[in-house]
Amino acid sequence: MPTLKDKTKELDVVIGFRVKQSRLRSGVSQEALGEHLGITFQQIQKYENGKNRIACSTLVMIADFLKVSALFLLRGTEKDAGALPQARDTASVEAVDLLSQLPPHSKAAAINTIRALHEATAGAPNAEAA
Incomplete structure (x- = not known):
């Protein structure tokens, strides 16, 4: 306990x-x-x-x-x-670190890419295993 x-x-x-x-x-x-x-x-x-x-x-x-x-x-x-x-997932912290270092126009493009990837894999079988 x-x-x-x-x-x-x-x-x-x-x-x-x-x-x-x-x-x-x-x-x-x-x-x-x-x-x-x-x-x-x-x-x-x-x-x-x-x-x-x-x-x-x-x-x-x-x-x-x-x-x-x-x-x-x-x-x-x-x-x-x-x-x-x-x-505290290391990959998540690293991703935030990298995104914070991008210039604003690149940051927006990276976020849109990640969002599209998430939407494409959200309904896929074993999406959590990726």
Whole structure:
């Protein structure tokens, strides 16, 4: 049975993952976010990996800088903690990283291609195995 400490650690990882997703979607580097907060990019990495807990006031400043709601970063964390392996899928994180580095016109084309691929395979047998 998971202890309170284990559950808390899982939540730190989920919140950190949401921060990373939001940062990548905003096109903000770890360095820029760290500079805004007055901390190092290494500290941002620790937050995003769930190694260090994010203080509530820091979370609000992160949300403001990334133009997302602090509640978005916290919403559903308990239910998401159980689905963490899927949320932290390396391929998904890599895809978000790559998309965030594309220029806007290429980003739109890549998203349209991915959407078309998804629609084409959504009804196919063994679509999940791909």
